Amino acid sequence: xxxxxxxxxxxxxxxxxxxxxxxxxxxxxxxxxxxxxxxxxxxxxxxxxxxxxxxxxxxxxxxxxxxxxxxxxxxxxxxxxxxxxxxxxxxxxxxxxxxxxxxxxxxxxxxxxxxxxxxxxxxxxxxxxxxxxxxxxxxxxxxxxxxxxxxxxxxxxxxxxxxxxxxxxxx
Amino acid sequence: xxxxxxxxxxxxxxxxxxxxxxxxxxxxxxxxxxxxxxxxxxxxxxxxxxxxxxxxxxxxxxxxxxxxxxxxxxxxxxxxxxxxxxxxxxxxxxxxxxxxxxxxxxxxxxxxxxxxxxxxxxxxxxxxxxxxxxxxxxxxxx
Numbered sequence: 137x138x139x140x141x142x143x144x145x146x147x148x149x150x151x152x153x154x155x156x157x158x159x160x161x162x163x164x165x166x167x168x169x170x171x172x173x174x175x176x177x178x179x180x181x182x183x184x185x186x187x188x189x190x191x192x193x194x195x196x197x198x199x200x201x202x203x204x205x206x207x208x209x210x211x212x213x214x215x216x217x218x219x220x221x222x223x224x225x226x227x228x229x230x231x232x233x234x235x236x237x238x239x240x241x242x243x244x245x246x247x248x249x250x251x252x253x254x255x256x257x258x259x260x261x262x263x264x265x266x267x268x269x270x271x272x273x274x275x276x277x278x279x280x281x282x283x284x285x286x287x288x289x290x291x292x293x294x295x296x297x298x299x300x301x302x303x304x305x306x307x
Numbered sequence: 308x309x310x311x312x313x314x315x316x317x318x319x320x321x322x323x324x325x326x327x328x329x330x331x332x333x334x335x336x337x338x339x340x341x342x343x344x345x346x347x348x349x350x351x352x353x354x355x356x357x358x359x360x361x362x363x364x365x366x367x368x369x370x371x372x373x374x375x376x377x378x379x380x381x382x383x384x385x386x387x388x389x390x391x392x393x394x395x396x397x398x399x400x401x402x403x404x405x406x407x408x409x410x411x412x413x414x415x416x417x418x419x420x421x422x423x424x425x426x427x428x429x430x431x432x433x434x435x436x437x438x439x440x441x442x443x444x445x446x447x448x449x
Contacts, residue, residue, distance in 0.1 A: 169339075169343070173370060173377065174329070174335065179385055202369070217346055220348055220355070221346040221352070221355075236349075238395065239372070239393070
Protein backbone atom coordinates (compact mmCIF):
# COMPACT_ATOMS: atom_id res chain seq x y z
CA UNK A 137 0.00 0.00 0.00
CA UNK A 138 1.60 3.25 -1.11
CA UNK A 139 0.97 6.61 0.47
CA UNK A 140 -1.31 8.78 -1.70
CA UNK A 141 1.28 11.29 -2.94
CA UNK A 142 3.52 8.46 -4.11
CA UNK A 143 0.61 6.60 -5.70
CA UNK A 144 -0.38 9.78 -7.56
CA UNK A 145 3.16 10.20 -8.94
CA UNK A 146 3.35 6.51 -9.85
CA UNK A 147 0.05 6.72 -11.73
CA UNK A 148 1.39 9.55 -13.86
CA UNK A 149 4.73 7.96 -14.77
CA UNK A 150 4.36 4.16 -14.90
CA UNK A 151 4.31 2.81 -18.44
CA UNK A 152 5.22 6.08 -20.16
CA UNK A 153 8.23 5.69 -22.43
CA UNK A 154 10.69 8.55 -22.70
CA UNK A 155 13.02 8.63 -25.70
CA UNK A 156 16.44 10.20 -25.31
CA UNK A 157 19.68 10.66 -27.18
CA UNK A 158 23.06 9.53 -25.91
CA UNK A 159 24.88 10.90 -28.93
CA UNK A 160 28.11 9.40 -30.20
CA UNK A 161 30.04 7.15 -27.80
CA UNK A 162 33.11 9.29 -27.37
CA UNK A 163 36.24 7.21 -26.68
CA UNK A 164 37.53 9.98 -24.43
CA UNK A 165 34.58 9.55 -22.05
CA UNK A 166 34.34 5.77 -22.20
CA UNK A 167 38.08 5.57 -21.54
CA UNK A 168 37.77 8.03 -18.67
CA UNK A 169 35.08 5.75 -17.28
CA UNK A 170 37.40 2.74 -17.58
CA UNK A 171 40.21 4.70 -15.93
CA UNK A 172 37.90 5.80 -13.11
CA UNK A 173 37.19 2.18 -12.17
CA UNK A 174 40.84 1.24 -12.78
CA UNK A 175 39.99 -1.20 -15.56
CA UNK A 176 42.62 -0.70 -18.25
CA UNK A 177 41.41 -3.57 -20.44
CA UNK A 178 43.06 -3.01 -23.87
CA UNK A 179 39.73 -3.72 -25.60
CA UNK A 180 38.75 -0.23 -24.42
CA UNK A 181 41.96 1.50 -25.52
CA UNK A 182 43.75 -0.35 -28.31
CA UNK A 183 42.05 -0.52 -31.69
CA UNK A 184 44.39 -3.15 -33.15
CA UNK A 185 44.02 -5.33 -30.05
CA UNK A 186 40.22 -5.09 -30.20
CA UNK A 187 40.20 -5.95 -33.92
CA UNK A 188 42.47 -8.93 -33.31
CA UNK A 189 39.81 -10.33 -30.97
CA UNK A 190 36.87 -10.05 -33.33
CA UNK A 191 35.64 -6.54 -32.64
CA UNK A 192 35.17 -3.83 -35.27
CA UNK A 193 37.17 -1.40 -33.16
CA UNK A 194 37.50 -0.03 -29.65
CA UNK A 195 34.52 -0.83 -27.45
CA UNK A 196 33.19 0.90 -24.36
CA UNK A 197 33.19 -1.03 -21.07
CA UNK A 198 30.00 -3.13 -21.24
CA UNK A 199 28.16 -1.22 -18.52
CA UNK A 200 29.27 2.25 -19.63
CA UNK A 201 26.01 2.92 -21.46
CA UNK A 202 24.09 1.94 -18.33
CA UNK A 203 25.51 5.01 -16.59
CA UNK A 204 23.80 7.20 -19.20
CA UNK A 205 20.16 6.96 -18.21
CA UNK A 206 18.67 10.00 -19.90
CA UNK A 207 19.22 12.74 -22.44
CA UNK A 208 22.90 13.64 -22.49
CA UNK A 209 23.23 17.36 -22.06
CA UNK A 210 24.74 19.81 -19.64
CA UNK A 211 22.23 18.83 -16.96
CA UNK A 212 20.35 20.97 -14.47
CA UNK A 213 21.78 24.29 -13.34
CA UNK A 214 23.37 24.32 -9.89
CA UNK A 215 20.32 25.94 -8.35
CA UNK A 216 18.04 23.23 -9.72
CA UNK A 217 19.82 20.32 -8.03
CA UNK A 218 18.03 18.69 -5.13
CA UNK A 219 19.39 19.10 -1.61
CA UNK A 220 21.35 15.86 -1.90
CA UNK A 221 22.89 16.97 -5.20
CA UNK A 222 20.80 14.69 -7.39
CA UNK A 223 19.02 15.89 -10.50
CA UNK A 224 15.25 16.36 -10.05
CA UNK A 225 14.63 13.78 -12.79
CA UNK A 226 16.44 11.11 -10.77
CA UNK A 227 13.63 10.37 -8.32
CA UNK A 228 10.03 11.21 -7.38
CA UNK A 229 9.37 14.91 -6.74
CA UNK A 230 8.57 14.29 -3.09
CA UNK A 231 10.33 15.71 -0.05
CA UNK A 232 12.27 13.69 2.51
CA UNK A 233 13.57 11.02 0.15
CA UNK A 234 17.16 9.77 0.21
CA UNK A 235 18.09 7.91 -2.97
CA UNK A 236 20.56 5.06 -3.47
CA UNK A 237 21.20 2.46 -6.13
CA UNK A 238 19.80 -0.98 -5.46
CA UNK A 239 21.11 -3.03 -8.35
CA UNK A 240 20.86 -3.57 -12.08
CA UNK A 241 20.20 -6.27 -14.65
CA UNK A 242 21.88 -5.89 -18.02
CA UNK A 243 21.44 -7.98 -21.16
CA UNK A 244 24.08 -7.37 -23.79
CA UNK A 245 23.05 -7.89 -27.40
CA UNK A 246 25.99 -6.29 -29.18
CA UNK A 247 29.20 -4.50 -28.22
CA UNK A 248 28.95 -0.72 -27.76
CA UNK A 249 31.49 0.65 -30.21
CA UNK A 250 33.17 3.98 -29.75
CA UNK A 251 32.07 6.31 -32.54
CA UNK A 252 28.58 4.80 -32.71
CA UNK A 253 25.55 7.02 -32.18
CA UNK A 254 23.18 5.65 -29.54
CA UNK A 255 19.57 6.40 -28.73
CA UNK A 256 17.72 5.26 -25.64
CA UNK A 257 14.27 4.60 -24.21
CA UNK A 258 13.27 4.68 -20.57
CA UNK A 259 10.09 3.30 -19.07
CA UNK A 260 9.28 3.31 -15.36
CA UNK A 261 7.75 -0.12 -14.92
CA UNK A 262 7.16 -0.44 -11.19
CA UNK A 263 6.90 1.74 -8.11
CA UNK A 264 6.35 0.14 -4.74
CA UNK A 265 6.70 0.92 -1.07
CA UNK A 266 7.68 -1.41 1.71
CA UNK A 267 8.92 -1.25 5.26
CA UNK A 268 12.70 -1.49 5.27
CA UNK A 269 15.20 -1.95 8.08
CA UNK A 270 15.45 1.81 8.55
CA UNK A 271 11.85 2.76 7.83
CA UNK A 272 9.68 3.16 4.74
CA UNK A 273 11.45 2.37 1.47
CA UNK A 274 10.30 3.36 -2.01
CA UNK A 275 11.48 1.09 -4.82
CA UNK A 276 11.49 2.44 -8.37
CA UNK A 277 12.26 0.11 -11.25
CA UNK A 278 13.05 1.46 -14.72
CA UNK A 279 13.64 -0.41 -17.95
CA UNK A 280 16.00 1.04 -20.53
CA UNK A 281 16.74 0.04 -24.11
CA UNK A 282 19.84 1.29 -25.93
CA UNK A 283 19.95 1.07 -29.70
CA UNK A 284 22.24 2.21 -32.46
CA UNK A 285 20.75 4.90 -34.65
CA UNK A 286 19.97 2.32 -37.39
CA UNK A 287 17.97 0.41 -34.77
CA UNK A 288 20.25 -2.43 -33.64
CA UNK A 289 19.57 -3.31 -30.01
CA UNK A 290 22.78 -3.04 -27.98
CA UNK A 291 21.70 -3.28 -24.34
CA UNK A 292 18.67 -3.57 -22.10
CA UNK A 293 18.91 -2.44 -18.51
CA UNK A 294 16.60 -2.83 -15.55
CA UNK A 295 17.64 -0.32 -12.91
CA UNK A 296 16.46 -0.34 -9.30
CA UNK A 297 16.51 2.87 -7.30
CA UNK A 298 15.82 2.71 -3.57
CA UNK A 299 14.58 5.79 -1.76
CA UNK A 300 14.53 5.91 1.99
CA UNK A 301 11.70 7.99 3.38
CA UNK A 302 13.07 10.01 6.30
CA UNK A 303 11.94 12.86 8.48
CA UNK A 304 13.95 16.00 7.79
CA UNK A 305 16.01 14.38 5.02
CA UNK A 306 16.90 15.61 1.57
CA UNK A 307 14.34 17.65 -0.27
CA UNK B 308 43.54 -9.46 -19.40
CA UNK B 309 46.06 -10.04 -22.11
CA UNK B 310 46.95 -13.51 -20.83
CA UNK B 311 45.69 -16.93 -21.82
CA UNK B 312 42.18 -17.04 -23.25
CA UNK B 313 39.88 -19.38 -21.37
CA UNK B 314 37.78 -21.63 -23.61
CA UNK B 315 34.58 -23.53 -22.96
CA UNK B 316 36.57 -26.78 -22.77
CA UNK B 317 38.51 -25.38 -19.80
CA UNK B 318 35.41 -24.78 -17.66
CA UNK B 319 33.49 -27.01 -15.29
CA UNK B 320 30.72 -26.39 -12.80
CA UNK B 321 32.33 -25.47 -9.50
CA UNK B 322 35.33 -23.77 -11.09
CA UNK B 323 36.37 -20.86 -8.88
CA UNK B 324 37.07 -17.59 -10.66
CA UNK B 325 40.39 -15.85 -9.94
CA UNK B 326 39.74 -13.30 -7.22
CA UNK B 327 40.02 -9.59 -7.95
CA UNK B 328 40.95 -7.05 -5.28
CA UNK B 329 39.87 -3.43 -5.61
CA UNK B 330 40.59 -0.59 -3.23
CA UNK B 331 38.45 2.39 -4.16
CA UNK B 332 40.02 5.74 -3.34
CA UNK B 333 38.51 9.19 -3.03
CA UNK B 334 40.00 10.06 -6.42
CA UNK B 335 38.29 7.02 -7.95
CA UNK B 336 34.97 8.13 -6.46
CA UNK B 337 35.53 11.68 -7.69
CA UNK B 338 36.38 10.60 -11.23
CA UNK B 339 33.50 8.10 -11.33
CA UNK B 340 31.01 10.76 -10.22
CA UNK B 341 32.47 13.23 -12.71
CA UNK B 342 32.44 10.92 -15.70
CA UNK B 343 28.90 9.72 -14.96
CA UNK B 344 27.80 13.32 -14.21
CA UNK B 345 26.50 12.24 -10.83
CA UNK B 346 26.42 15.08 -8.31
CA UNK B 347 25.00 12.99 -5.46
CA UNK B 348 26.74 14.50 -2.44
CA UNK B 349 27.12 11.29 -0.45
CA UNK B 350 30.01 10.39 -2.76
CA UNK B 351 32.19 13.47 -2.20
CA UNK B 352 30.79 15.67 0.58
CA UNK B 353 31.69 14.10 3.93
CA UNK B 354 29.68 16.44 6.19
CA UNK B 355 26.66 15.77 3.98
CA UNK B 356 27.29 12.01 4.05
CA UNK B 357 27.38 12.19 7.86
CA UNK B 358 24.05 14.04 7.83
CA UNK B 359 22.57 10.98 6.13
CA UNK B 360 24.02 8.73 8.82
CA UNK B 361 27.13 7.46 7.04
CA UNK B 362 30.58 7.52 8.65
CA UNK B 363 32.19 8.85 5.48
CA UNK B 364 31.50 9.26 1.77
CA UNK B 365 30.23 6.12 0.06
CA UNK B 366 31.35 4.12 -2.94
CA UNK B 367 28.73 4.48 -5.68
CA UNK B 368 26.27 1.60 -6.00
CA UNK B 369 27.09 1.36 -9.70
CA UNK B 370 30.82 1.25 -8.97
CA UNK B 371 30.19 -1.99 -7.06
CA UNK B 372 28.46 -3.21 -10.23
CA UNK B 373 31.41 -2.11 -12.35
CA UNK B 374 33.81 -4.06 -10.12
CA UNK B 375 31.63 -7.18 -10.35
CA UNK B 376 31.52 -6.87 -14.11
CA UNK B 377 35.29 -6.43 -14.19
CA UNK B 378 35.88 -9.84 -12.61
CA UNK B 379 33.56 -11.34 -15.22
CA UNK B 380 35.17 -9.64 -18.22
CA UNK B 381 38.58 -10.60 -16.86
CA UNK B 382 37.52 -14.23 -16.59
CA UNK B 383 35.87 -14.17 -20.05
CA UNK B 384 39.04 -12.87 -21.68
CA UNK B 385 39.15 -10.73 -24.82
CA UNK B 386 37.42 -13.34 -26.99
CA UNK B 387 34.65 -14.07 -24.48
CA UNK B 388 31.40 -12.10 -24.42
CA UNK B 389 29.32 -11.30 -21.36
CA UNK B 390 25.70 -11.76 -22.43
CA UNK B 391 23.85 -11.15 -19.15
CA UNK B 392 24.82 -9.57 -15.87
CA UNK B 393 22.77 -8.82 -12.78
CA UNK B 394 23.73 -7.57 -9.34
CA UNK B 395 22.16 -6.38 -6.16
CA UNK B 396 23.71 -3.94 -3.69
CA UNK B 397 23.75 -5.36 -0.17
CA UNK B 398 26.14 -3.22 1.86
CA UNK B 399 28.06 0.01 1.68
CA UNK B 400 31.77 0.61 1.21
CA UNK B 401 33.99 3.59 1.74
CA UNK B 402 37.28 4.82 0.26
CA UNK B 403 40.19 2.76 1.54
CA UNK B 404 38.12 -0.37 2.04
CA UNK B 405 39.70 -3.43 0.48
CA UNK B 406 37.06 -5.12 -1.64
CA UNK B 407 37.57 -8.69 -2.77
CA UNK B 408 35.56 -10.07 -5.65
CA UNK B 409 35.10 -13.70 -6.43
CA UNK B 410 32.81 -16.15 -8.09
CA UNK B 411 32.05 -19.71 -9.04
CA UNK B 412 30.84 -21.35 -12.24
CA UNK B 413 27.32 -22.64 -11.53
CA UNK B 414 26.11 -23.59 -14.99
CA UNK B 415 27.68 -24.96 -18.16
CA UNK B 416 25.88 -25.27 -21.48
CA UNK B 417 28.52 -26.94 -23.59
CA UNK B 418 26.43 -26.98 -26.77
CA UNK B 419 25.85 -23.24 -26.64
CA UNK B 420 29.31 -22.51 -25.15
CA UNK B 421 27.59 -20.55 -22.38
CA UNK B 422 28.81 -20.42 -18.79
CA UNK B 423 26.82 -19.14 -15.81
CA UNK B 424 28.56 -17.73 -12.76
CA UNK B 425 27.58 -16.49 -9.32
CA UNK B 426 29.70 -13.57 -8.17
CA UNK B 427 30.16 -11.61 -4.98
CA UNK B 428 31.99 -8.66 -3.52
CA UNK B 429 32.93 -8.44 0.15
CA UNK B 430 34.90 -5.95 2.21
CA UNK B 431 37.94 -6.64 4.38
CA UNK B 432 35.63 -7.41 7.30
CA UNK B 433 34.03 -10.14 5.18
CA UNK B 434 30.77 -8.23 4.90
CA UNK B 435 29.05 -8.75 1.57
CA UNK B 436 28.67 -5.49 -0.39
CA UNK B 437 27.09 -6.88 -3.56
CA UNK B 438 26.13 -10.18 -5.12
CA UNK B 439 25.26 -11.06 -8.67
CA UNK B 440 25.38 -13.49 -11.52
CA UNK B 441 26.44 -13.47 -15.15
CA UNK B 442 26.31 -15.53 -18.30
CA UNK B 443 29.28 -15.61 -20.63
CA UNK B 444 29.73 -16.89 -24.18
CA UNK B 445 33.18 -18.46 -24.44
CA UNK B 446 35.16 -19.43 -27.53
CA UNK B 447 35.97 -23.03 -28.40
CA UNK B 448 39.55 -24.21 -28.51
CA UNK B 449 41.03 -24.41 -31.97
